Amino acid sequence: MxxxxxxxxxxxxxxxxxxxxxxxxxxxxxxxxxxxxxxxxNQLPENLPAVQDYFTVQNEFQSNEVLIVVVKIKDIKEGGVYDIRDPQVIQGIYDLEQKLRQHEYITNTMSIADVYINVLGRLPKNREESKFVLNMLPEDVRNQLISSDYTTTLIIATMNREKNTQALVRVYNEIQNDIDSVKFPQNVEVVQTGTVGILYKFLLFMQHDMYLTMAIAFLFVASLLLYFYRxxxxxxxxxxxxxxxxxxxxxxxxxxxxxxxxxxxxxxxxxxxxxxxxxxxxxxxxxxxxxxxxxxxxxxxxxxxxxxxxxxxxxxxxxxxxxxxxxxxxxxxxxxxxxxxxxxxxxxxxxxxxxxxxxxxxxxxxxxxxGHYEIPETRSxxxxxxxxxxxxxxxxxxxxxxxxxxxxxxxxxxxxxxxxVTTEVRFEKMIPQNIPEIQVMNDVRYEFGGEDELDVLVKADDVRDPNVVKAIYIFEQSVLSDSYYNNAVEAESIADVVIRKYGYIPEDKEKIQQALEEYQGTPLVSSDYSMTLIRFKGNFMGVSQDEFRKIIRAFEEEIQNSEFPPGIEVSLAGDTYLNYxxxxxxxxxxxxxxxxxxxxxxxxxxxxxxxxxxxxxxxxxxxxxxxxxxxxxxxxxxxxxxxxxxxxxxxxxxxxxxxxxxxxxxxxxxxxxxxxxxxxxxxxxxxxxxxxxxxxxxxxxxxxxxxxxxxxxxxxxxxxxxxxxxxxxxxxxxxxxxxxxxxxxxxxxxxx
CATH class of the missing domain: 1.20.1640.10 (Multidrug efflux transporter AcrB transmembrane domain)
Structure with missing residues (x-):
């Protein structure tokens, strides 16, 4: 044949x-x-519960994607600033924040510039004024905004963008143009990181690696063939x-x-x-x-x-x-x-x-x-x-x-x-750890306890039910009290919204609804009040793979041991849980x-x-x-x-x-x-x-x-x-x- x-x-x-x-x-x-x-x-099967919950969160609560812009003192050169509290730095942060808010995909921003606007009604005019306002803040709040050595601060923005490559490139470039257009004083470095910054670098590396490795492979193979075939x-x-x-x-x-x-x-x-x-x-x-x-x-x-x-x-x-x-x-x-x-x-x-x-x-x-055929001679x-x-x-x-x-x-x-033999699947660990986006993300985790987000999705007939809100509050406090095991440093839920308004959780569902309607932050409740999110922040992704597994298992145990009313479904969701x-x-x-x-x-x-x-x-x-x-x-x-x-x-x-x-x-x-x-x-x-x-x-x-x-x-x-x-x-x-x-x-x- x-x-x-x-x-x-x-x-x-x-x-x-x-x-x-x-x-x-x-x-x-x-x-x-x-x-x-x-x-x-898109790297996971659609019928996986974690993926279904992920899309539920995306559809019902918009994106929980976080953009982090790190503003830090990089050098100590004469003629530049040495302290992030310098009014010139705060002015630059304010100007950048205003530019970010003009984008349709930015839903909310937060920085130390907002603190000065809320306290003084304006930005500080000198360093003494700047220090005075920050010293008024509780220590735990101040530590979330500025590093202990006053060399680093953050602009944190929540985003709602389409999950495709074209949108990723457009968003990254627009934000980078905003950063480049703002005049910061000498010695200051501004780097965007978080989901968008890291994924953008990941995309660049994928494109670069594909063409480079293929070209090198051809050259290597051609060199070997040249040697053997003479x-x-x-x-x-x-x-x-x-x-x-x-x-x-x-x-x-x-x-x-x-x-x-x-x-x-x-x-x-x-x-x-x-x-x-x-x-x-x-x-x-x-x-x-x-x-x-x-x-x-x-x-x-x-x-x-x-x-x-x-x-x-x-x-x-x-x-x-x-x-x-x-x-x-x-x-x-x-x-x-x-x-x-x-x-x-x-x-x-x-x-x-x-x-x-x-x-x-x-x-x-x-x-x-x-004029004649040659019998080939090869080294092989x-x-x-x-x-x-x-x-x-x-x-x-x-x-x-x-x-x-x-x-x-x-x-x-x-x-x-x-x-x-071990395993490692997190995207963040797949790109070089010495690039600025990863280095500043590690700084954020070290100085501020971490800005990684892990969502807990709660499903009920009506999450405005006082018993549900109380159970959410108890669960949230239980998680935060075990921060040594789960690395959670901060949380946000409808229970927090209600307590900030009333100082307690009322038994009246109408009062709870009123508090939720007045809330101006990132969405926490679905339109039909059948779902709500508890958003935890901390250092979840910057640890080893074994530690990461332990953290997620600690959250799963908290959910299993929680005392939510009968019929309430509670599950982990979001990008971090997808990695797990x-x-x-x-x-x-x-x-x-x-x-x-x-x-x-x-x-x-x-x-x-x-x-x-x-x-x-x-x-x-x-x-x-x-x-x-x-x-x-x-x-x-x-x-x-x-x-x-x-x-x-x-x-x-x-x-x-x-x-x-x-x-x-x-x-x-x-x-x-x-x-x-x-x-x-x-x-x-x-x-x-x-x-x-x-x-x-x-x-x-x-x-x-x-x-x-x-x-x-x-x-x-x-x-x-x-x-x-x-x-x-x-x-x-x-x-x-x-x-x-x-x-x-x-x-x-x-x-x-």
Whole structure:
């Protein structure tokens, strides 16, 4: 079947090439349609209670998004101010606040300038006046407005904006223009942070990282190919189908409206690394056949037919591993699954269809220039590399059990690393911690107790019921009294609104309604009075992942132990709680996806080869590569994130390829009567696996040049997984094949 297909591909190579060029042109249109996604809610399944409550809060109470503008003394230079209480600084804060209030999406603002307006009816004229007013304030109120060393203060604005990338960029730029247009005195730095500032930086890093890592991956892969093939032209041969595949994938993502998010941003660099493997194996087999004296057409047909068998199996198992991501309830992983399956399918198809056409074209052009064909010489099948793999083949043939003993020792080492693996899913932890937006956010948490917000949603027939309001007040005070455990430093609820007006909670529902109607702050009650929010502020996101889990669990325990009237529903909601929900899902999905991915890959291996011995020889390196990789993550302190939740399934899908190539060549040589099939298989296929692993790992390591932390972790983990799978295939597959078929080979040799 493959022999006939190979003849068709070689005979009609020009037609296939023209179809590929047409699809390439269509893909450029699709690339222009690509969109970036930064909304956390869209990273979670819609039927998740936390997501449903999130949208309920958004729809009923407008946005609870907080913009924080940090005004701080950055330098101590002569001619500038040294104290945030300086009237010039307060004037700048007032001017900036007025500009912010002009935007339709700003619902409320607060700063020390408001305190002076309320107390004096104007801004202070000198430092003495400024100090006097602040000293009048209760200490706890003053500490919420200004740092203890008087070098930092905040402008806090609540916002109501659309949750899309375009709105995010517009809002950030408009606010930054406001900041730049206000004249602050020397030594003062003004930085916007909070949700908008951090998400905007996250978006910039995603865009930057995608293009940079993809470019570096191409350069790295091209450099390796240049070294192994000793010719720029020959190095380009496996690259062209890869470029076609990557462009087509990104183009079809745009056409199919698959957005670029924290997961799918990695697709470009990943496809460069993985997709080159197919072209390398086809090219290597072609050059091997040409060295045997075959014509260019025969060599091309043989490379497609023989390598195609292993490539088909490798592509199917890799796609099976990636398809396990599609069963995830996380939309981002499902999108990543579709993008990678599509990309790998296109990469494999282009490698089989386009590579032979380019090779033959290159040979024909060379003949026109030089007048004759040249038998290509590559480093992968000659010199030091060839000797190393021949020696490896002979050694494993003679000492298979020693190789397996070495594998056992390595497995023990990485097995211990399994006990140290953690998770981290918060967006804020995914961007560099040394950027101004994060640094000032950490300052806010240190100086002011934190401005992270965690909402508690209360549902009732009528939240104006005095019994409900009293229960809210008791719950709120209970949470604040346990601030040591839950990090909450401030709260706002309808109970506070009522107590500020009356000094107590009246038994009359009408009085409660009157207080709520007079309230001018951010919405706390739904239009039909069936829901209300208790908004807690504190340092919830600036702690470690374990501490974050403890904080949320402390809130959940408070809810469970609360004494709300029967029929009242109380639940956590908002952006902060979404991060916790994502953390729980990531741990669950990691186990589920890894299990399904492994089962799918093993099933395909069994169906393709229908032999228990061959399946074990191919699949064992896959299991070991995955296990060693998780152990490496533990030793290296790399946590699982939503990006890395599908890593094990990916490594399983990729890792089986190397064992499959070795096994397929071994069986080919065994059937042809080769007395040393292990040596030949390792010597001939080993270099191709090595080149493929280097280029694949190189594509993944290009992610280290990105700014986002998960990209670094993703790149390091997948690159290690590739090398681990490669090493396992070199150590295990030939050893097992020698053990399983050694007697048969020996017997055949004795008969001859």
């Amino acid at each position: 493959l022999k006939k297909l190979a003849k068709i591909i070689v005979e009609y190579r020009i037609a296939f090439g023209l179809v590929a060029v047409f699809l390439l042109v269509v893909s450029f249109y699709g690339i222009a349609q690509l969109k970036f996604e930064t909304n956390l809610a 010719s720029p032209i020959k190095a380009v041969i496996p690259l062209i189908p890869l470029i076609f595949g990557v462009i087509m994938t990104l183009g079809f993502m745009g056409i199919l409206r698959i957005p670029l998010d924290i997961e799918t941003t990695t697709v470009g660099a990943m496809l460069v690394g993985m997709g080159i493997d197919y072209g390398v194996h086809v090219t290597n087999r072609y050059y091997e056949e040409r060295k045997k004296g075959r014509s260019i057409e025969e060599a091309a047909e043989e490379s497609i037919a023989e390598t195609g068998k292993a490539l088909l199996g490798a592509a199917l198992t890799t796609i099976a591993g990636f398809s396990a991501l599609s069963i995830s309830v996380l939309p981002g992983l499902r999108r990543l699954s579709l993008a990678l399956i599509m990309g790998l399918g296109l990469a494999a198809l282009n490698a089989v269809v386009i590579t032979p056409a380019i090779i033959i074209l290159e040979e024909d052009l060379r003949k026109l220039i030089t 099948h000659s010199g030091f590399i060839a000797k190393v793999f021949e020696l490896m083949g002979r050694t494993v043939r003679d000492n298979p059990w020693k190789f397996l003993a070495l594998v056992f020792v390595i497995t023990l080492f990485f097995g211990y690393g399994l006990t140290m 929900a994502l953390d729980k899902l990531t741990n669950t999905e990691l186990q589920r996806i890894s299990t399904y991915g492994t089962l799918l890959v093993v099933l395909i291996v069994i169906l393709l080869f229908r032999s228990a011995k061959l399946s074990i020889a191919m699949a064992t390196p896959m299991f070991l590569g995955a296990l060693w990789t998780i152990g490496f993550m533990g030793w290296a302190g790399i946590p699982f994130s939503q990006v890395l939740a599908g890593t094990i399934s990916m490594i399983v899908g990729l890792g089986v390829d190397y064992g499959m190539h070795l096994t397929h060549r071994f069986m080919e040589e065994l059937e042809e009567g080769n007395p040393y099939p292990i040596v030949t298989a390792v010597k001939s296929v080993g270099p191709g696996i090595f080149i493929g692993a280097l280029t694949t790992a190189g594509g993944f390591l290009a992610l280290l040049f990105g700014e986002l932390t998960p990209m670094h972790d993703f790149g390091k983990t997948l690159a290690f997984g590739i090398f681990a799978s490669m090493l396992a295939s070199y150590l295990v597959t030939p050893a097992l094949l020698q053990i399983f078929y050694g007697k048969q080979i020996k017997k055949r040799g004795e008969e001859k």
